[in-house]
Amino acid sequence: MTGSAATEIRFGQIDLGSSGDLDSVFDTILKLLGSHCSRGFALYQHSAFHDSPQLIAQRETAAAAEADRLYHKAKKLLFDNREFVEAVAHALAENGALISTDICAIRERFIPSAITD
Numbered sequence: 001m002t003g004s005a006a007t008e009i010r011f012g013q014i015d016l017g018s019s020g021d022l023d024s025v026f027d028t029i030l031k032l033l034g035s036h037c038s039r040g041f042a043l044y045q046h047s048a049f050h051d052s053p054q055l056i057a058q059r060e061t062a063a064a065a066e067a068d069r070l071y072h073k074a075k076k077l078l079f080d081n082r083e084f085v086e087a088v089a090h091a092l093a094e095n096g097a098l099i100s101t102d103i104c105a106i107r108e109r110f111i112p113s114a115i116t117d
Helices: 002-011 019-034 053-080 082-095 100-110
Strands: none
Touching: 002 019, 002 053, 019 053, 053 082, 082 100
8 A cells, every 4th residue: 555655646646556455455454353353343253154244344344444544644654754765765776775774874864863862
């Protein structure tokens, strides 16, 4: 989803080639909602064969809302850190690969660490 968010920020349009990513996101969210009760027990998936159509619809609606929330959060993070992300992308394009110290050096230019006493 972050790739789709980055494409939307950079080019002003939704990435239509990300359906596999979206399938994976929805599968993960549905699992968290149904099996792991990440939003409480109301959407618990007791059994795929015994869930009512209403429960399935509620779970899918909740998953869509959560995916939307996460997408907007990813867009905000990317937008708020756009200069840093673009600097990393530029360095990666120039060098072909980056190690953690490269990324930390770029980060220091855009996101200085807090000064401690």
